Amino acid sequence: MIPLRTLIFHCRLTWFCNFKYNRLILQIRAVLRDRGSDQNLGLCGDSQHKIRRAPTLNKRVNKGKGRMAHYDWIVVGGGITGSALSYELVQQGFSVLLIEQHSTLQGGTRFGYGGLAYWSGTTELTRQLCAEGIERHRSLSQELDSDTQFRDGVLLLTIRSDSNPQTIARTYAQFAIPPRLVSVQDACELEPLIAPQAIAGALVVPHGRVNPEAVANAYARAFLRAGGTRHIAQVTELRRGDGLQITGVVCGSETFASANVAVCAGALSRSLLKAARIPVRLYFTHAELIETPPIDLRLQALVMPAETQRFEMEAAATAAEVDPLWDEPGHEPTAPILDAGVVQLVNGQLRIGQISRTLTDPTATIDAAESEAAMRRGITDVLPALETVPGTWHRCLVAFSHDRLPLIGAIPGVKGVHLFSGFSNPLVLVPPLASRFAAHAAGQRDEAIEQLSPGRWQMTHNAT
Numbered sequence: 001m002i003p004l005r006t007l008i009f010h011c012r013l014t015w016f017c018n019f020k021y022n023r024l025i026l027q028i029r030a031v032l033r034d035r036g037s038d039q040n041l042g043l044c045g046d047s048q049h050k051i052r053r054a055p056t057l058n059k060r061v062n063k064g065k066g067r068m069a070h071y072d073w074i075v076v077g078g079g080i081t082g083s084a085l086s087y088e089l090v091q092q093g094f095s096v097l098l099i100e101q102h103s104t105l106q107g108g109t110r111f112g113y114g115g116l117a118y119w120s121g122t123t124e125l126t127r128q129l130c131a132e133g134i135e136r137h138r139s140l141s142q143e144l145d146s147d148t149q150f151r152d153g154v155l156l157l158t159i160r161s162d163s164n165p166q167t168i169a170r171t172y173a174q175f176a177i178p179p180r181l182v183s184v185q186d187a188c189e190l191e192p193l194i195a196p197q198a199i200a201g202a203l204v205v206p207h208g209r210v211n212p213e214a215v216a217n218a219y220a221r222a223f224l225r226a227g228g229t230r231h232i233a234q235v236t237e238l239r240r241g242d243g244l245q246i247t248g249v250v251c252g253s254e255t256f257a258s259a260n261v262a263v264c265a266g267a268l269s270r271s272l273l274k275a276a277r278i279p280v281r282l283y284f285t286h287a288e289l290i291e292t293p294p295i296d297l298r299l300q301a302l303v304m305p306a307e308t309q310r311f312e313m314e315a316a317a318t319a320a321e322v323d324p325l326w327d328e329p330g331h332e333p334t335a336p337i338l339d340a341g342v343v344q345l346v347n348g349q350l351r352i353g354q355i356s357r358t359l360t361d362p363t364a365t366i367d368a369a370e371s372e373a374a375m376r377r378g379i380t381d382v383l384p385a386l387e388t389v390p391g392t393w394h395r396c397l398v399a400f401s402h403d404r405l406p407l408i409g410a411i412p413g414v415k416g417v418h419l420f421s422g423f424s425n426p427l428v429l430v431p432p433l434a435s436r437f438a439a440h441a442a443g444q445r446d447e448a449i450e451q452l453s454p455g456r457w458q459m460t461h462n463a464t
């Protein structure tokens, strides 16, 4: 039995060594950065650029007696976007407060399939980010010292029996890694649970997988270990200073001050910003799925339809003429869609989905029984073995943007408020973009961050 005193001494020694080590690394980075020799991560960034603001080497949070705590950054929302961004900001030496309203996640990160569509880049920018994203995921468990449940896998995109496989395959030709068209027989060899009569063929592409909640939790734990602070509370408003400036956040009776607020509140980001008179072109769907307990049946691939309807629906729901509807509850700009798909997590659980609805009220009522029946019909057409699996219907909100690209960086026209949301392909893109965002915040120019600015559309906003 180790005496208590020795144990306390060892704990203190370990803490001290970790603290010294982290500080040393941060100081070395700062010196390198000052000399301009830090690696330039921009796509075609200028290594000679001026540093706009030096990070503060995890400077102590200003929390004098009777005074409001003051952080370099406040991050609102602890899903995958907020937890990754908080971690990266702390790595840059900033003091960071992460505020999440739920003690266990309940948003899109909790219920996502966790697919890493690194094959799906279509431009120089998205191809580069996808390549960076998959590389980062391969080592993320090690970096964060927590299992993200990363696996290399296969995505099987089923082609309906009444569709023409060649025509469908052509619609995927523009991707960085175009999916390969395979016959019905080959598709059934890759995923033996598929009913051959339900398909005319399939498209197959390598596709990583993680457990999105495990990734967010891994980032959050690493953030806390690195000196970040987390607070469980609902941000009820953004705190406005004099003029066009956000100076912190309000959580009911508590107020937190910060020079920079990053809104990572997913689907609720728009309403939070709108309440501070800051309009952004960010939207959300109500996503519905069935989650099973761990089951014995084994799926070999992540199965999705080749003809997904979600992106078409999102484009129609964000046309300029319907944009104002998103600021009022009670609208549904487009009809709901069902993209019948399924993924199996490492522990054997299935997530079967997915219905997406553009209901503008985040709390709108949905008929769960009707939705569950529709999703079960959809998936058993393709995978009849799933007909009787036990499962529970769930819903959550998922943010998206007008052009499928995330909205990242400072919101033009208002000081001190930033956005990191609206990803259509978040799991693969969040890790590289969170680290680019944080490096950019520390003064490193980054063309990717500049291209994804929330100001990329001419926004007329009345922030007065």
Ligand SMILES: Cc1cc2nc3c(=O)[nH]c(=O)nc-3n(C[C@H](O)[C@H](O)[C@H](O)COP(=O)(O)OP(=O)(O)OC[C@H]3O[C@@H](n4cnc5c(N)ncnc54)[C@H](O)[C@@H]3O)c2cc1C
Pocket (backbone or CB within 6 Å): 076, 077, 078, 079, 080, 081, 082, 099, 100, 101, 102, 105, 106, 107, 108, 109, 110, 111, 112, 113, 114, 115, 116, 117, 212, 233, 234, 235, 236, 264, 265, 266, 267, 268, 269, 272, 287, 288, 289, 353, 354, 396, 397, 398, 399, 421, 422, 423, 424, 425, 426, 427, 428
């Ligand atoms: C069925 C399904 C399948 C999916 N499949 C994939 C896939 O294969 N690949 C992929 O990349 N993506 C997929 N996604 C999407 C992806 O999972 C989500 O888009 C992503 O996890 C969202 O992360 P987020 O941080 O933006 O939002 P969220 O996870 O929703 O996090 C936002 C957080 O902000 C908090 N918050 C909001 N307002 C406040 C406030 N005022 N104060 C404090 N906290 C607040 C919320 O509580 C929430 O925890 C899927 C989603 C679903 C539902």
